[in-house]
Amino acid sequence: MAAPAVSSSEAIIFYDLLSTAPGKAWSPNTWKTRFALNYKGLPYKTVWVEYPDVAGVCNEIGASPTDTWPDGSPWYTLPAIYDPNTKTTVSDSAMIARYLDKTYPDTPVLIPPETDAFHAAFQEVFLLTIQKSILPLLLPPSVTVLNPPSAAYFRRTREMLYSKPLEEFSPDGPVREGYWQELQAGFAKLAQWMSANGQDKPFFMDEKICHADLLIAGWLKWAKTVWGPDSTEWATIMQWDSGKWARFMASFEPYEVVDA
Amino acid sequence: MAAPAVSSSEAIIFYDLLSTAPGKAWSPNTWKTRFALNYKGLPYKTVWVEYPDVAGVCNEIGASPTDTWPDGSPWYTLPAIYDPNTKTTVSDSAMIARYLDKTYPDTPVLIPPETDAFHAAFQEVFLLTIQKSILPLLLPPSVTVLNPPSAAYFRRTREMLYSKPLEEFSPDGPVREGYWQELQAGFAKLAQWMSANGQDKPFFMDEKICHADLLIAGWLKWAKTVWGPDSTEWATIMQWDSGKWARFMASFEPYEVVDA
Helix, strand or coil: CCCCCCCCCCCEEEEEECCCCCCCCCCHHHHHHHHHHHHHCCCEEEEEECHHHHHHHHHHHCCCCCEECCCCCEECCCCEEEECCCCEEEECHHHHHHHHHHHCCCCCCCCCHHHHHHHHHHHHHHHHHHHHHHHHHHHHHHHHHCCHHHHHHHHHHHHHHHCCCHHHCCCCCHHHHHHHHHHHHHHHHHHHHCCCCCCCCCECEECECCHHHHHHHHHHHHHHHHHCCCCHHHHHHHHHHHHHHHHHHHHHHHHCCCCC | CCCCCCCCCCCEEEEEECCCCCCCCCCHHHHHHHHHHHHHCCCEEEEEECHHHHHHHHHHHCCCCCEECCCCCEECCCCEEEECCCCEEEECHHHHHHHHHHHCCCCCCCCCHHHHHHHHHHHHHHHHHHHHHHHHHHHHHHHHHCCHHHHHHHHHHHHHHHCCCHHHCCCCCHHHHHHHHHHHHHHHHHHHHCCCCCCCCCECEECECCHHHHHHHHHHHHHHHHHCCCCHHHHHHHHHHHHHHHHHHHHHHHHCCCCC
16 A cells, blocks of 8 residues: 655745855755755745754754764754654755655655665765865855854864865965866766767756756855856856756756745 | 567677686676676677787777777777677677667666666776775786786786786785775775665665676676685675675576576
8 A cells, every 4th residue: 555645735844054145045965955845846944054053953853963073073964854744854965855755756756766876876976076176166265155153163164174274275276277177077077977878968867857966956056156157167167068067057947946 | 660679589799808717707897798698688609809819809890999098099898799680899898788778678678778877977986986996906816817818918908007017916915905995895885875775775776687786796706706706805705794795696696607
């Protein structure tokens, strides 16, 4: 017997990081979940959180930490959701996607169960292919779109993780140039994988958006927010791979809605 | 209108590398294709090739090179197949899998088209997760299962690629220990991905074998052939991840058949 369908009549509470950028949303990881909620057409309400309050909020709603700090203490992160329809709290964008797929089976599926392992492997290779080079480029300017308490927290934790001041993550010159070259090579690889069988596919699984696409879109959305849509940096990425990423991001425009 | 089905009445010619090991077959890359042909139940006939003859054979049958040597010259590799039913030559195990999927749609599919990009991304992450640490461990003993002309060719080319004698790829001590630790961590990652949603899946896409599984099985088969099924090395891997890889390889036993 099939499980009774869960009604999504009550809005899902979505915990997102607050910024001063237009639209407030900015984090690559929370954008994955916002894209997911918008794409699935599920009603939700954003609760905006400043960085220093993340651990407290997660504890309050019973959201598990998703990582550990170098000293071994639990690292609480957003996105997290609380779904009043099922009284369930979930953290981590992939686990949230799986939860939403399972709980609301009438909405478009983001991680088809037979691609669970592929999605997990993709997360690892995305880290090496894109995150590794884009992080040193985007972490420093991110503090400029944060309110003072979040900016201070962000600077302190990121400088601790990288063991140097934000200003030295990607200084002008060969270091910065190197990250840009790596990033371009990374996107070229994504483009190559998406045409592995000769035909250039619009999304990772061809016609339908999946969670792997939300990783790419979330991280690109971060770049667009921090550098600005009129920046040289954004224009540069948008022309790579014969404009593939401009077409890709245009497909996500309907899902860029921020509710408050 | 659907394309008319191709009859597989004439045996596919499968070009494989010859070894002195029991069963002759040994190469991780050609095993992917042998597993594919056996799993699909397609009739085929092996043509055994020694390393120094690979380029000549590929030229003769019109098989494209799959890579380039450091000096820029074309690198011809096996597996390659010639299918007399369609008069088609294909090289590269992933391209062969796609060709067989498309040409013989009544056989089990190895790369479902919506997983093209995932398979390409997996190939990249497999290289970093498994190949990088297993190559220095398995390349040196591989010469012991090759006939003299192949052994000499293999030693010369691999020593050129690594810029050191085979005997120094993974000498006893901390270097070798390090590769073993990396390899164990790599398999632990594969196991983790295959249970990304909590439930341990037998194959990468759960119940059905796909090309990603053939990568894992092909490389493990190489290890089993070179170290021997009774070796400490093989026993060690077979007990990792609560015996997951022993169960995994047991599933491939029906497809380990060598035709000649």
